[in-house]
Amino acid sequence: MAYCIDKELCIACGACADSCPVGAISADGDVYTINADECLGCGICAGSCPQEAISEE
Numbered sequence: 830m831a832y833c834i835d836k837e838l839c840i841a842c843g844a845c846a847d848s849c850p851v852g853a854i855s856a857d858g859d860v861y862t863i864n865a866d867e868c869l870g871c872g873i874c875a876g877s878c879p880q881e882a883i884s885e886e
């Protein structure tokens with residue numbers, strides 16, 4: 830199960846990318862994306878997001 834970022838809520842703070850233990854979150858400018866092939870589904874990023882922009886798909 831992969832997690833997904835709601836781009837409408839994301840403020841591009843970078844906390845999620847810093848928190849991911851496997852580096853599955855990348856940024857292209859201010860657009861943050863979770864690579865579903867790398868995501869373990871641990872949920873750590875969701876807990877780190879101040880905007881609650883990350884949820885399970």
Ligand code: SF4
Pocket residue numbers: 832848849850851852853854863867868869870871872873874875
């Ligand atoms: S759920 Fe875990 S593995 Fe997946 S992107 Fe978030 S922190 Fe990384």
Ligand code: SF4
Pocket residue numbers: 834838839840841842843844845846861877878879880881882883
């Ligand atoms: S932690 Fe939340 S607000 Fe910050 S970059 Fe990640 S998804 Fe966007």
